[in-house]
Amino acid sequence: MRTTIQSIRTAYEAGERFAMVTAYDYTSAQFVDRSSVPLILVGDSLGMVVQGNDSTLPVTVDDMIYHTRMVVRGNSNALVVGDLPFGVTAIDDDAVRAAVRLMQQGGCQSVKLEGGTSVAALIRRLVDVGIPVMGHVGFTPQSVHALGTRVQGRDEANARRILEDALAVQEAGAWAVVLELVPAExxxxxxxxxSIPTIGIGAGAGCSGQVQVWHDLLGLYEDFVPRHARRFRSLGAETVAALDEYAAAVSDGSFPGPENASTMDAATLARALDDE
Known part of the structure; x- marks a missing residue:
């Protein structure tokens, strides 16, 4: 049975912490389905870790629908949240249309959007038409050119701004809010x-839950380990080793072996060749 917003709310009220992970396709979603992780974020981080861009900005609504649809097909247990990409929240009508498409065509159970007080009215409008919203404050990757990639809220004024953003998101009706790259305190x-769950990424252990990028926690990138991430496995090195072993086996003739191929009896083969 798929995790619901209410079941996350129940866990939150019981003081239970919960994990969220990004997924971007059917295969990653199936792995999450076999795990105990109850929340998936189809993040616009796919712009970097899947598409190879240097930011999330080029990601489109169509991209998000495409990847969200694959994730939903691959997972029947986790609650799936789809990101609204850069630009669509600038005009409320565009954002509503995008959110409706993401849920109808992508199949997710909630959308996530970046911003605090500036998008509070939009969050309220989405919630009013029945679209569950997860907020996102602190460092917001879609504002990378304005903010830079750095911890937000170190000084009094910016700390106050982030608190006000979080409160505005809650007041507007969001059911949870991501806190990214803010001091743990x-x-x-x-x-x-x-009174809603917070989900931290680079925000310390005091949040209600945590979210991590699939590629970071599995160690798929050898040259990039964000400070806020923990590499729980080093699958990047394992993958390269497997590919090298495969190439060597093809080269030395040990693959494919008899067990990797179908066979036919000699008489049938002879008749087939004679027929030609």
Whole structure:
């Protein structure tokens, strides 16, 4: 049975922490389906880790629908949240249309959008038409050119701004909010002041839950380990080793072996060749 917003709410009220992970296709979603992770984010981070761009900005609504649809096909247990990509929240009508498409065509159970006070009215409008919304404050990757990739809220004024953003998101009706790259002390204080779950990434252990990027926690990129990530496995090195072993086996003739091929009896083969 698929995780619901209400079941996450129940866990939150019981003081239980929960994990969220990104997934971008059918295969990754199937792995999550076999795990105990209850939440999937189809993040616009796919722009970097899947498409090879240097930011999330080139990701389109069609991209998000395409990847969300694959994830939903591959997972029947986790609650799937789809990102609204850069630009669509600038005009409310565009954002509503995009959110409707993401849920109807992509099949997710919630959308996520970046911003605080500036998007509060949009969140309220989405919630009013029946679209569950997860907020996202602190460092917002879609604002990378304005903010840079750095921790937000270190000084008093910016810490206050992030708190106000989180409160505005909650007041607008969001059911949860991501806190990204904010000091652990600030994230814990915000979590205490909110009545909805916070989901941290680079925000310390004081949040209600945590989210990590698929490629980071599995160690798929050897040359990039964000400070906020923990490499729980080193599958990048394992993958390269497997590919090298495969290439060597083809080269030395040990693959494919008899067990990797179908056979036919000699008489049938002879008759077939004679027929030619």
């Amino acid at each position: 600030l994230a814990a204080a915000i979590t205490e002041r909110l």
